[in-house]
Amino acid sequence: MMTEDTICAISTAPGMGAIAVIRMAGDKAFEIGDKVFRPAGKAKKLHEQNANSTHFGTIYDDDKDLDEVLVTIFKAPHSFTGEDIIEIACHGAPYIQQQLLQLLVKKGARMARPGEFTQRAFLNGKMDLSQAEAVADLIASENEAARRVALQQMRGGFSSELSTLRERLLWFISLIELELDFSEEDVEFANRDELTKLVNEIEAHLSRLINSFSLGNAIKNGIPVAIVGHTNAGKSTLLNALLNEERAIVSEIHGTTRDAIEDTINIGGVTFRFIDTAGIRTTADKIENLGIKLTYSKMSQAAIVLLLVDATDSQQKICDAINNVKSKIDAERQHLIVVVNKIDLIDQPQSLPITAMLTPQKNSSVVTISAKKHVNMDQLTNELLKTISLQAIDNNEVVVTNARHHEALSNAHEGILRVKEGLASGISGDFLAQDIREVLHYLGTITGQISTDEVLGNIFKNFCIGK
Amino acid sequence: MMTEDTICAISTAPGMGAIAVIRMAGDKAFEIGDKVFRPAGKAKKLHEQNANSTHFGTIYDDDKDLDEVLVTIFKAPHSFTGEDIIEIACHGAPYIQQQLLQLLVKKGARMARPGEFTQRAFLNGKMDLSQAEAVADLIASENEAARRVALQQMRGGFSSELSTLRERLLWFISLIELELDFSEEDVEFANRDELTKLVNEIEAHLSRLINSFSLGNAIKNGIPVAIVGHTNAGKSTLLNALLNEERAIVSEIHGTTRDAIEDTINIGGVTFRFIDTAGIRTTADKIENLGIKLTYSKMSQAAIVLLLVDATDSQQKICDAINNVKSKIDAERQHLIVVVNKIDLIDQPQSLPITAMLTPQKNSSVVTISAKKHVNMDQLTNELLKTISLQAIDNNEVVVTNARHHEALSNAHEGILRVKEGLASGISGDFLAQDIREVLHYLGTITGQISTDEVLGNIFKNFCIGK
Numbered sequence: 001m002m003t004e005d006t007i008c009a010i011s012t013a014p015g016m017g018a019i020a021v022i023r024m025a026g027d028k029a030f031e032i033g034d035k036v037f038r039p040a041g042k043a044k045k046l047h048e049q050n051a052n053s054t055h056f057g058t059i060y061d062d063d064k065d066l067d068e069v070l071v072t073i074f075k076a077p078h079s080f081t082g083e084d085i086i087e088i089a090c091h092g093a094p095y096i097q098q099q100l101l102q103l104l105v106k107k108g109a110r111m112a113r114p115g116e117f118t119q120r121a122f123l124n125g126k127m128d129l130s131q132a133e134a135v136a137d138l139i140a141s142e143n144e145a146a147r148r149v150a151l152q153q154m155r156g157g158f159s160s161e162l163s164t165l166r167e168r169l170l171w172f173i174s175l176i177e178l179e180l181d182f183s184e185e186d187v188e189f190a191n192r193d194e195l196t197k198l199v200n201e202i203e204a205h206l207s208r209l210i211n212s213f214s215l216g217n218a219i220k221n222g223i224p225v226a227i228v229g230h231t232n233a234g235k236s237t238l239l240n241a242l243l244n245e246e247r248a249i250v251s252e253i254h255g256t257t258r259d260a261i262e263d264t265i266n267i268g269g270v271t272f273r274f275i276d277t278a279g280i281r282t283t284a285d286k287i288e289n290l291g292i293k294l295t296y297s298k299m300s301q302a303a304i305v306l307l308l309v310d311a312t313d314s315q316q317k318i319c320d321a322i323n324n325v326k327s328k329i330d331a332e333r334q335h336l337i338v339v340v341n342k343i344d345l346i347d348q349p350q351s352l353p354i355t356a357m358l359t360p361q362k363n364s365s366v367v368t369i370s371a372k373k374h375v376n377m378d379q380l381t382n383e384l385l386k387t388i389s390l391q392a393i394d395n396n397e398v399v400v401t402n403a404r405h406h407e408a409l410s411n412a413h414e415g416i417l418r419v420k421e422g423l424a425s426g427i428s429g430d431f432l433a434q435d436i437r438e439v440l441h442y443l444g445t446i447t448g449q450i451s452t453d454e455v456l457g458n459i460f461k462n463f464c465i466g467k
Numbered sequence: 468m469m470t471e472d473t474i475c476a477i478s479t480a481p482g483m484g485a486i487a488v489i490r491m492a493g494d495k496a497f498e499i500g501d502k503v504f505r506p507a508g509k510a511k512k513l514h515e516q517n518a519n520s521t522h523f524g525t526i527y528d529d530d531k532d533l534d535e536v537l538v539t540i541f542k543a544p545h546s547f548t549g550e551d552i553i554e555i556a557c558h559g560a561p562y563i564q565q566q567l568l569q570l571l572v573k574k575g576a577r578m579a580r581p582g583e584f585t586q587r588a589f590l591n592g593k594m595d596l597s598q599a600e601a602v603a604d605l606i607a608s609e610n611e612a613a614r615r616v617a618l619q620q621m622r623g624g625f626s627s628e629l630s631t632l633r634e635r636l637l638w639f640i641s642l643i644e645l646e647l648d649f650s651e652e653d654v655e656f657a658n659r660d661e662l663t664k665l666v667n668e669i670e671a672h673l674s675r676l677i678n679s680f681s682l683g684n685a686i687k688n689g690i691p692v693a694i695v696g697h698t699n700a701g702k703s704t705l706l707n708a709l710l711n712e713e714r715a716i717v718s719e720i721h722g723t724t725r726d727a728i729e730d731t732i733n734i735g736g737v738t739f740r741f742i743d744t745a746g747i748r749t750t751a752d753k754i755e756n757l758g759i760k761l762t763y764s765k766m767s768q769a770a771i772v773l774l775l776v777d778a779t780d781s782q783q784k785i786c787d788a789i790n791n792v793k794s795k796i797d798a799e800r801q802h803l804i805v806v807v808n809k810i811d812l813i814d815q816p817q818s819l820p821i822t823a824m825l826t827p828q829k830n831s832s833v834v835t836i837s838a839k840k841h842v843n844m845d846q847l848t849n850e851l852l853k854t855i856s857l858q859a860i861d862n863n864e865v866v867v868t869n870a871r872h873h874e875a876l877s878n879a880h881e882g883i884l885r886v887k888e889g890l891a892s893g894i895s896g897d898f899l900a901q902d903i904r905e906v907l908h909y910l911g912t913i914t915g916q917i918s919t920d921e922v923l924g925n926i927f928k929n930f931c932i933g934k
Contacts, residue, residue: 012487013559016606017480018584018934019488021556052521054539065618067605072521072539089488089554091605092480092931095614117485138534138558139483147562151532464559467485 006032007112007120008104010097011466017092022100023466024109025117029084030073035107036060037071037088046086051075059090061103067096081117082124115463119456122448129448129459130158133402136463137220144269145219149399158398158405159447161209165202166443172198173436176429183429196423199416206413209400213409215388216401218303222264222273223388226299228325229308234341238308238371239263239274242381268385275302296328304335304387311342311368322357335387336364339380344370363387404459405446412442473499474579474587475571477564478933484559489567490933491576492584496551497540502574503527504538504555513553518542526557528570534563548584549591582930586923589915596915596926597625600869603930604687611736612686616866625865625872626914628676632669633910639665640903643896650896663890666883673880676867680876682855683868685770689731689738690855693766695792696775701808705775705838706730706741709848734848737855742769763795771802771854778809778835789824802854803831806847811837830854871926872913879909 006026012019024032030046037046039057049055053073059066067090074085090100105111113119115136122132134154141147152158175190182189227235242265263274275298299305307325309318322338329336338354358364367383369376393399400406415438422432444450473493479486491499497513504513506524516522520540526533534557541552557567572578580586582603589599601620608614619625642657649656694702709732730741742765766772774792776785789805796803805821825831834850836843860866867873882905889899911917 009485011485011559012479013482013484015480015482016931018476018478018490018606018931020479021486021488023485050517050520053517054519054521054541065622066614067618068621074521091602092478092934093606093608093614095609095611096605099611099614135558138563139485139560141560142562144562144566147533147560147566151534154535155532464483464485467559 006109007116008101008109009112009117009466010101011087012092014094016094019089020092020097022088022090022097022104023085023112023117024088024104025079025081025083025085025112025120026109027084028108029086032104032107032109033071033086036066036103037069039071046071046073047075047084049073051078059088059100059103061099061106066099066103067091077124080126081120082126083120112465113460114465115460115467118463118467119460122456127154128156128159129451129456130162130402130405130446131156132448133404133459134158135467137401139464139467143219143266143271145393146271146401148269148393149216149219149401152396152398153401157396158400161205161398162443162447165205166440168198168202169436169440169443173433173440176433176436179429180433192423192426196420199420199423203413203416203420206409206416209398210406210409210413212398213400213403213406215393216399217403217406218388219270219393219399220401222271223304224273224275224302225304225306225384226275226295226302227306227308228295228299229321229339230310230313233308233310234371235308238339238341238369239265241371241374241377242267242274267381270385270388272304272384299325299328300330302334304337304384305329306337306339308339308341311340312345318354319357322354326357331362331364334363337380337383337387338364338366340366340368341371343368344373344375408442408446412439415439415442473576474583475568475576476579476584476933477568478554478584479559481561483561486556487559487564489555489557489564489571490552490579490584491555491571492546492548492550492552492579492587493576494551495575496553499571499574499576500538500553500555503533503570504536506538513538513540514542514551516540518545526555526567526570528566528573533566533570534558544591547593548587549593550587579932580927581932582927582934585930585934586927589923594621595623595626596918596923597629597869597872597913598623599915600871600926601625602934604868606931606934610686610733610738612860613738613868615736615860616683616686616868619863619865620868624863625867628672628865629910629914632672633907635665635669636903636907636910640900640907643900643903646896647900659890659893663887666887666890670880670883670887673876673883676865677873677876677880679865680867680870680873682860683866684870684873685855686737686860686866687868689740690771691740691742691769692771692773692851693742693762693769694773694775695762695766696788696806697777697780700775700777701838702775705806705808705836706732708838708841708844709734709741735852737852739771739851766792766795767797769801771804771851772796773804773806775806775808778807779812785821786824789821793824798829798831801830804847804850804854805831805833807833807835808838810835811840811842875909875913879906882906882909 004027006024006028008022008024010020011023012021033046036059037055037057038060039055041055051073055071055073057069057071059069069091070089072087072089074080074087076083079085088100090096101111115132118127118132118135121127122129127135131154134150137150138147138154141150172190172195175195178189179187227238229235243263265272265274305325307322309321318340326336336358338358340354354366358366365383365386367376367380369380371377400409415435418435419432419439422435441450445455448456471494473491473495475489475491477487478490479488500513503526504522504524505527506522508522518540519542522538522540524536524538526536536558537556539554539556541547541554543550546552555567557563568578582599585594585599585602588594589596594602598621601617604617605614605621608617639657639662642662645656646654694705696702710730732739732741772792774789776788785807793803803825805825807821821833825833832850832853834843834847836847838844867876882902885902886899886906889902908917912922915923
């Protein structure tokens, strides 16, 4: 077990701040701490101090004073990793942070790998694997929905659902195995009708979790929205209008975390990624150039296609545009929102047959706005939010956001379908048991009851150092 | 007094980290803390908890859970600012940091101004002004010397020197003022010979402090070094060689704190700023173009001029180069180091009369190296370090690094010279007392015994937020 080393890392963001926190965890955390820290008051050893207490003092590199710091003590097993931990809050000069880290290494600690503290928390049973993964998701969360889902998962919401599923399956398998023990007597402890009912329930449950991934993924990575339409339909005005509505929420967060390649706008706690497209010129029915081809290609990646039309255009032109885009999108997985812009420029709204045109189309709606005058912008943002069902989040339901979990759930789902078939066709108990064990295996990989070093390595390497 | 507000700020570096720390200080710190924090264990109020204790729990925005955090409690007056303080260590997502900060503001705190925590520490008598300024210097320190000087100042080294000076002057002035009370009787309580001795001592002391500023400033801002010489003398090889020797120290620090405009190299804990210059072509005696003029202009800004010559060149060419540069530098304030490079390319060192050429020149020396083969590089770095007297730092003497202090000390010094003159010319006690009071005034502005809102505003506006 790697918990024999004492590890250390800078846990706060890189760069200069008022303070920085350096964390050290492991058997020798107090011993190494005593070598470098001299408390301002009575010179007690760190292990003699109360758990969860903070002490002012000076860090010394032998006789040289390095910095005045606050040291907080956490005692095993009541700490994040389950080990002895000290956290040193020093002055936030990068130079001092580095010197202090190097000093701890010189005195016997080792630099922590990315996510190694959380990995130890997992290995020491302080959290399961899906909770550990949620820690990284929480740190990376850039909007309200992502934060909520990650926090819920970190607090064990997902784990308890999975554990309920596993328990029900374990009960199932124990009955089947009992039958196998008495196989010569041809008894049936597990009532096949009840089992079928249970398997159906579990299958529905897994399906729900798997389906939640499209929402979870959208929450985590942002929902791709392609704005298409004639170049003069007001695309940039629309984007600016949306940005203005939400600037207070967006600006402070994005500048610090990522370069804007696309316009991302946070609406109602959800991030929408607006994909840049060239204008579509619908000259009769012919695609004219590569730019337009590219637009269609980008449109196909979007979850929402926002078709912007100009209210001052002729009815024919508008209808052509709608029909054109309608023919290009996949109504099963893409939402179409027709946005009739510039209604401030016309005296009376045309009675466009848009709603009628869209009626046979699933997942489609129409909004009439003026981006320039900020008319009906809230209707548009509501339509955007309606395309994703945030109800699951509001109800505190479990939403799967992690591709690894999604894969494991899908594999478990395949297994449960085989169980269902097996039950229908009346296959023997040992085959049934084998399929159920496979389901249990996949569910176990999510929470980490079953894990390999390779899987763990892949998970934790994406963490930041110091967590 | 501004300490009636409760203030809050993110104290760790901006951006994403494993954790971030939000600090809240003021009368309502615990009250606001109780509104948002629910501890995991027994639901004690924060003021009922022990001082300097850390508590795990959840931050709630009314009914919505925002994050799981650690809250550390510091109770007035035993805290950094002297007020009640709580520090919230949350997950380091910028989004969560912002949400938490906004929540504290919603519940009654105010966003702190830059340096406002330290300003309160000063106003509440936890530290004097020079110590408060040292906090900012410590956070900005990029090398060992800067860190040491700042830490010494923060821990009160400077303050105690100044307070000794002030005490001696106060004793002086009290005797003079006693004389004034008895002025009609023409008594002399203050022995003028002893006073003259004391004033001389103080004058010498102030002179030493003022002179230390050239070192202090160099430590704080880096020591400007101009490398000049023929373009083929090996300038970039030399810079690379210096960088290689020290890369371990330099690389981790600089990338995180500033864009490299010049090459800065940390040697022996001191930062040297190598100023880029065009090569100097000494064709007979004529300056040929603007590039060379610019080189001379940059050379004049340098504290050290490093003249690189090529050992394979003719003796005449080398001597010309030395004479040329010698004539351009100010020997009073600039050091000249002649670096004879490429000694690996010659069989026998030429017996160059360099030392003789430099002999009448103050502050000059010669080193023979091969930058390419790393021969004698340590001699060169020693010569660079010798140009600044680090003895003061090694002896833990007070080094003035702050331009404001330098100005106040210079003003105090002018005052003490007037006192000295006055004593020599036997002016009356009331004039003497006036000059001494001026000296006391200037010394008082350094430690902040005398300060204006404007001065404080100028000092603290340059702090980072959260300190």
